Amino acid sequence: MRTDPTRAPQARTGTARTGTARTGTARTGTARRAVSGLRAVWRDLAGLVLPVQCAGCGLDDEAWCGACRAPFDVEPWRCEERAGRLDPIDADALPVRTLADCVGPARAVVIAWKDRGRRDLTAPLVRAAARVGVALAADLALPAGAGVLVVPAPSTSAARRRRGFAHADELARGVAAGLRSAGVPADELSALRRTGADQVGLGVRDRGRSAARVRLAARYRETVRGRAVVLVDDVLTSGATLAGAARALVAAGAVPLAAATLASTPGPRARADELPAPAWGTNRDLLPDPAAPDGPRVVLDAAPR
Structure with a gap:
């Protein structure tokens, strides 16, 4: 032929x-x-050359001062009632444990770490996430010896490129370590993806639309089927992200049991006396310490964020 x-x-x-x-x-x-x-x-080079300032208040020569660290040095507490969009998976809402109110210095620390290049905060924040994992172990109704998958909330590809890392993946590593130290077998699995724009600056309704674009990567469908899951995010705001993540996992046969965050945004009905003092930045104004007006002056900002 x-x-x-x-x-x-x-x-x-x-x-x-x-x-x-x-x-x-x-x-x-x-x-x-x-x-x-x-x-x-x-x-890393900038950290060697430029002066270090506290990510929460701007205090010199401290990456994260004791006062700004204090909101995270507490026993993890339940916060799911704050999230209006955190749809129940069963008859009960998904349990969520957190450490801090996402206001003031606590909010500044999370933003500095996630969006302003303060990668030096990764190790202490991962350790904080591990404490949330330890506390979550008591919330999980698991048979003896059963384990969980620890799944971070997804960022968009654009957000990951801009930040240079996947922040929720780092926190998931800490939560999994905390669960294991409490006797719960746990493995991290970055199985979720999200398309569209980043959620920074979005309102509640737009966050809900963004969360609807969360999906499970096809190659993990069999991996998650029938598995118990703990979700992880940096901040619980409306609950839309965790709800979208939970729905994507449930559709693949997984069982979300709980979630962990570093911080939680107080609901609109929170009383003013329940909230910490306003956040102060770093415009280098020297103001008197309210607790000691005649004493040394402290670095504060002229206006709250």
């Missing part, structure tokens, strides 16, 4: 194009990893 001379070059051309596409994809991935690595190196 004679070979059609016009067909072979087409096959070779198609193969060459496929190879070129694959090479281009590989190069793109390598370039992104290189840029991410350079950003990390730059942050």
Whole structure:
């Protein structure tokens, strides 16, 4: 049988194009990893050259001062009643444990870590998340020896690139370590994905729409089927993100049992006397300490965030 001379070059051309596409994809991935690595190196060098300030209040020579750390140095407490969009998975709401009210210095610390390059806070915040994991162990109704998957809430690809890391994945690592130390077998699994814009600055309704775009990565469908899950996020606000994550997991046959966060936004009905003092930034104003007006002055801001 004679070979059609016009067909072979087409096959070779198609193969060459496929190879070129694959090479281009590989190069793109390598370039992104290189840029991410350079950003990390730059942050480390900046930490050596620039003066360190507390991420919560701006105090010099302290990465995270004792006063700003105090809201996180508490026993983890239940906060799911604050989240109007945290839909119940069963008859009861999903239990959520947290450490701090997301206001004032606590909010400033979370934002500095997540969005302003303060990666030096990763280790202490992961340790804080581990304490939440220890407390959550008591909330899980598990058979003896049964384990859980610890699944972080997803960020968009754009948010991960901008930040240079997946912050919820870091917290999930801490929560899983805390669960294991309390006797609950736990493995982290970054199984969820989210498309669309980041949630920063979104209102409650738009957060709900964003959470509806949370999905389970196809390759993990069998992994999560029939497994108990603990969800992890940095802050509980409306509850839309955790609710969207839970729905995606339930659709794949998983069983979300609880969630862990670092902080929780007080609901609109919270009394003013229940909230911490306003957050103060770092515009370098020196104001008298209200507790000791005649004593040394402290670094505060002229206006709350």
